[in-house]
Amino acid sequence: xxxxxxxxxxxxxxxxxxxxxxxxxxxxxxxxxxxxxxxxxxxxxxxxxxxxxxxxxxxxxxxxxxxxxxxxxxxxxxxxxxxxxxxxxxxxxxxxxxxxxxxxxxxxxxxxxxxxxxxxxxxxxxxxxxxxxxxxxxxxxxxxxxxxxxxxxxxxxxxxxxxxxxxxxxxxxxxxxxxxxxxxxxxxxxxxxxxxxxxxxxxxxxxxxxxxxxxxxxxxxxxxxxxxxxxxxxxxxxxxxxxxxxxxxxxxxxxxxxxxxxxxxxxxxxxxxxxxxxxxxxxxxxxxxxxxxxxxxxxxxxxxxxxxxxxxxxxxxxxxxxxxxxxxxxxxxxxxxxxxxxxxxxxxxxxxxxxxxxxxxxxxxxxxxxxxxxxxxxxxxxxxxxxxxxxxxxxxxxxxxxxxxxxxxxxxxxxxxxxxxxxxxxxxxxxxxxxxxxxxxxxxxxxxxxxxxxxxxxxxxxxxxxxxxxxxxxxxxxxxxxxxxxxxxxxxxxxxxxxxxxxxxxxxxxxxxxxxxxxxxxxxxxxxxxxxxxxxxxxxxxxxxxxxxxxxxxxxxxxxxxxxxxxxxxxxxxxxxxxxxxxxxxxxxxxxxxxxxxxxxxxxxxxxxxxxxxxxxxxxxxxxxxxxxxxxxxxxxxxxxxxxxxxxxxxxxxxxxxxxxxxxxxxxxxxxxxxxxxxxxxxxxxxxxxxxxxxxxxxxxxxxxxxxxxxxxxxxxxxxxxxxxxxxxxxxxxxxxxxxxxxxxxxxxxxxxxxxxxxxxxxxxxxxxxxxxxxxxxxxxxx
Amino acid sequence: xxxxxxxxxxxxxxxxxxxxxxxxxxxxxxxxxxxxxxxxxxxxxxxxxxxxxxxxxxxxxxxxxxxxxxxxxxxxxxxxxxxxxxxxxxxxxxxxxxxxxxxxxxxxxxxxxxxxxxxxxxxxxxxxxx
Numbered sequence: 003x004x005x006x007x008x009x010x011x012x013x014x015x016x017x018x019x020x021x022x023x024x025x026x027x028x029x030x031x032x033x034x035x036x037x038x039x040x041x042x043x044x045x046x047x048x049x050x051x052x053x054x055x056x057x058x059x060x061x062x063x064x065x066x067x068x069x070x071x072x073x074x075x076x077x078x079x080x081x082x083x084x085x086x087x088x089x090x091x092x093x094x095x096x097x098x099x100x101x102x103x104x105x106x107x108x109x110x111x112x113x114x115x116x117x118x119x120x121x122x123x124x125x126x127x128x129x130x131x132x133x134x135x136x137x138x139x140x141x142x143x144x145x146x147x148x149x150x151x152x153x154x155x156x157x158x159x160x161x162x163x164x165x166x167x168x169x170x171x172x173x174x175x176x177x178x179x180x181x182x183x184x185x186x187x188x189x190x191x192x193x194x195x196x197x198x199x200x201x202x203x204x205x206x207x208x209x210x211x212x213x214x215x216x217x218x219x220x221x222x223x224x225x226x227x228x229x230x231x232x233x234x235x236x237x238x239x240x241x242x243x244x245x246x247x248x249x250x251x252x253x254x255x256x257x258x259x260x261x262x263x264x265x266x267x268x269x270x271x272x273x274x275x276x277x278x279x280x281x282x283x284x285x286x287x288x289x290x291x292x293x294x295x296x297x298x299x300x301x302x303x304x305x306x307x308x309x310x311x312x313x314x315x316x317x318x319x320x321x322x323x324x325x326x327x328x329x330x331x332x333x334x335x336x337x338x339x340x341x342x343x344x345x346x347x348x349x350x351x352x353x354x355x356x357x358x359x360x361x362x363x364x365x366x367x368x369x370x371x372x373x374x375x376x377x378x379x380x381x382x383x384x385x386x387x388x389x390x391x392x393x394x395x396x397x398x399x400x401x402x403x404x405x406x407x408x409x410x411x412x413x414x415x416x417x418x419x420x421x422x423x424x425x426x427x428x429x430x431x432x433x434x435x436x437x438x439x440x441x442x443x444x445x446x447x448x449x450x451x452x453x454x455x456x457x458x459x460x461x462x463x464x465x466x467x468x469x470x471x472x473x474x475x476x477x478x479x480x481x482x483x484x485x486x487x488x489x490x491x492x493x494x495x496x497x498x499x500x501x502x503x504x505x506x507x508x509x510x511x512x513x514x515x516x517x518x519x520x521x522x523x524x525x526x527x528x529x530x531x532x533x534x535x536x537x538x539x540x541x542x543x544x545x546x547x548x549x550x551x552x553x554x555x556x557x558x559x560x561x562x563x564x565x566x567x568x569x570x571x572x573x574x575x576x577x578x579x580x581x582x583x584x585x586x587x588x589x590x591x592x593x594x595x596x597x598x599x600x601x602x603x604x605x606x607x608x609x610x611x612x613x614x615x616x617x618x619x620x621x622x623x624x625x626x627x628x629x630x631x632x633x634x635x636x637x638x639x640x641x642x643x644x645x646x647x648x649x650x651x652x653x654x655x656x657x658x659x660x661x662x663x664x665x666x667x668x669x670x671x672x673x674x675x676x677x678x679x680x681x682x683x684x685x686x687x688x689x690x691x692x693x694x695x696x697x698x699x700x701x702x703x704x705x706x707x708x709x710x711x712x713x714x715x716x717x718x719x720x721x722x723x724x725x726x727x728x729x730x731x732x733x734x735x736x737x738x739x740x741x742x743x744x745x746x747x748x749x750x751x752x753x754x755x756x757x758x759x760x761x762x763x764x765x766x767x768x769x770x771x772x773x774x775x776x777x778x779x780x781x782x783x784x785x
Numbered sequence: 786x787x788x789x790x791x792x793x794x795x796x797x798x799x800x801x802x803x804x805x806x807x808x809x810x811x812x813x814x815x816x817x818x819x820x821x822x823x824x825x826x827x828x829x830x831x832x833x834x835x836x837x838x839x840x841x842x843x844x845x846x847x848x849x850x851x852x853x854x855x856x857x858x859x860x861x862x863x864x865x866x867x868x869x870x871x872x873x874x875x876x877x878x879x880x881x882x883x884x885x886x887x888x889x890x891x892x893x894x895x896x897x898x899x900x901x902x903x904x905x906x907x908x909x910x911x912x913x914x915x
Contacts, residue, residue, distance in 0.1 A: 758914045759911065759914050760911035760912060760913055760914030761907075761908060761911045761914075762846075762907045762908075762910065762911070763838065763841075763907065763908075766837055766838055767838060770834055770838060
């Protein structure tokens with residue numbers, strides 16, 4: 003009965019006009035930064051006060067919201083049951099799509115109810131009491147972590163793209179993973195569902211511990227799915243690397259969580275934010291000295307967790323290797339959703355980050371440097387999936403920089419647009435990988451977009467590349483990147499970051515279109531890869547011919563050059579007469595088409611619902627916006643600083659609209675000239691002629707600046723040496739002592755054992771002899 | 786009574802101090818007389834021991850152990866008589882009872898062993914060794 007009512011509520015909400023989307027968001031005029039300082043202070047204080055009032059007393063959310071995390075959990079259980087019953091069909095995929103689609107529908111209902119005011123923003127829906135520890139009376143002596151959901155517009159934003167993309171990518175994976183139907187297929191979709199459940203806990207949890215549960219859960223699923231092809235050593239290595247590098251970040255998160263619990267006596271967001279109020283007031287009045295050091299340390303610790311999960315500078319090394327997993331996983335987990343968890347964490351605890359003088363500048367600088375470093379590496383790679391991985395690292399850097407320069411709305415908008423176009427880019431690369439037997443080397447593929455059956459992939463790739471490159475006006479990537487760039491240049495302390503990001507934007511446009519012009523247009527040519535979906539051995543229907551392609555390719559594993567020359571001798575395709583590329587089917591094409599449309603559709607969000615767009619509107623009504631500008635401006639004006647910068651005399655935001663567009667086009671044109679014009683073979687382009695000009699830089703960038711080697715030398719090798727040393731000590735001393743205690747009785751026993759011959763007469767004789775000796779002694783003594 | 790008997794001179798007190806006619810005490814035994822008994826005991830024991838060591842038949846060996854057992858019994862009774870202490874004799878009565886039970890069990894074991902190997906040779910049974 004209750005369930006039916008829940009269902010009817012959801013359906014009714016879904017049926018209500020989507021127009022509510024636009025009209026229901028009240029447009030808040032942003033505080034005028036050009037206003038007088040006193041006005042700003044008053045405004046900021048009022049803003050903070052009103053926000054605190056709302057957040058300290060969150061509404062009660064309806065319990066059907068729990069369906070959002072529960073439905074993927076149901077999907078997980080069903081997929082696991084499929085594995086238990088040895089289902090050999092695509093059933094787990096359809097169950098997954100059904101559960102995730104239902105979860106998306108509930109999320110949509112949640113968003114519509116939230117925007118129409120039926121659910122208070124924020125509100126808390128408590129499922130059950132999860133953990134409660136008391137060591138005395140009163141709140142200060144207990145810690146409560148409910149399985150409760152914190153519903154505000156930030157949650158809605160994240161859950162919309164998490165569940166929406168998960169549904170689409172689940173559909174894509176139903177075809178992509180078809181070669182593994184059976185146990186592997188069930189395992190894949192079980193982990194896939196578990197991931198969405200964990201991600202829902204992470205995003206929707208009303209306390210830091212539930213976030214931590216989700217955080218570790220997504221880490222686990224990431225590990226399981228990276229190592230999906232567990233017979234492939236490199237995949238296993240990559241899974242372990244991702245898991246271990248994330249542990250380092252997670253330590254920071256765990257410490258931050260504990261410090262929060264110690265200082266604020268709670269880990270629930272509503273309580274933390276309410277208790278942070280005095281500090282925020284102090285900040286808006288410019289009394290930075292009133293904020294204790296402990297409070298300033300919390301965001302720094304949380305930040306380390308975010309850096310690990312979102313692949314930022316010291317800890318980014320795991321993400322490129324994570325591409326060993328199946329491509330749908332790369333698209334969903336390692337591009338669109340999980341890696342944005344760090345951005346979410348900072349956005350969610352933004353009030354705490356504002357309280358630290360150092361946290362947000364560190365976030366900004368880390369993000370900017372990561373963006374630049376990853377872009378330079380991406381320029382020199384040849385594996386198209388790796389290039390996309392580095393571009394993900396780079397774009398995540400953008401998001402962090404956006405958070406750091408106080409445009410949480412811009413950062414969230416970039417997360418949102420990036421989720422669509424990056425998922426699309428990965429899925430396009432995945433389609434290529436799927437069709438060409440694992441081939442990902444851009445020197446061995448050319449003109450794919452114009453091959454029969456590859457048109458949708460070609461167009462999707464073009465749309466994705468334009469978005470990633472930030473092609474002006476018609477792409478969503480341009481608008482979201484622009485918000486971050488404009489804000490960076492508007493902030494007088496962050497202009498350097500603006501320049502780094504602008505340079506990165508140019509590099510991004512170049513390397514993105516390097517892939518496009520090499521692989522998807524130009525003369526048609528391909529060499530099949532040497533594997534089927536990352537692992538050989540499975541029968542794969544139409545891929546039966548791959549065995550031939552594999553065989554003929556395998557012979558020249560040591561002599562690529564010879565093979566390429568052979569291919570260039572006018573009959574490139576004849577070399578692979580046995581191999582036929584496997585054009586994507588309806589599921590892959592449908593998903594790509596939907597994503598391509600979505601990537602354009604989200605441009606519209608820039609212009610509805612709030613003066614800086616729909617996403618900013620959502621952020622403004624969540625914990626991610628504490629009128630950071632106003633507060634910092636007020637704080638700065640107390641210190642007598644001028645708090646606004648311009649771009650060579652023009653308004654930074656307006657100027658960036660033109661400058662970033664021009665930079666993007668310059669990057670694209672460079673790629674066009676270097677990689678498309680006059681290119682007749684897949685392997686060589688004009689860019690090769692320019693390589694000597696940059697000297698060893700290209701080689702270093704191709705070697706990923708040898709960061710892996712550096713970590714190997716300064717961390718792994720010393721640890722390994724230490725481990726061996728401890729092993730020796732353990733063997734020689736600890737084990738030695740224990741062994742000695744065992745050895746003494748053992749030696750005694752073994753030396754006495756032969757006397758136990760088993761012959762009765764032997765025993766009797768020795769007894770008689772013993773008796774004789776005893777008698778002799780007695781007689782002697784008596785004497 | 787036994788307690789008193791173990792104390793030198795106490796027996797005389799009992800004898801003189803009582804009206805019971807049964808108190809005609811056994812005559813003390815000479816040490817040379819004791820030696821005869823002990824000699825028989827030692828001979829029995831030696832015969833048993835030698836038999837046990839030299840023979841391989843389980844029943845014979847068992848009988849030899851009985852022989853050694855009874856040698857100890859003879860020695861006990863001899864000493865008991867020599868010291869006028871009845872404890873030794875009482876003890877031997879118990880030993881005989883236990884020995885009878887033990888003999889029954891031991892013979893049963895011998896029968897079982899025989900069924901196992903169709904042999905009574907002690908050398909056949911040497912599996913339990915270190």
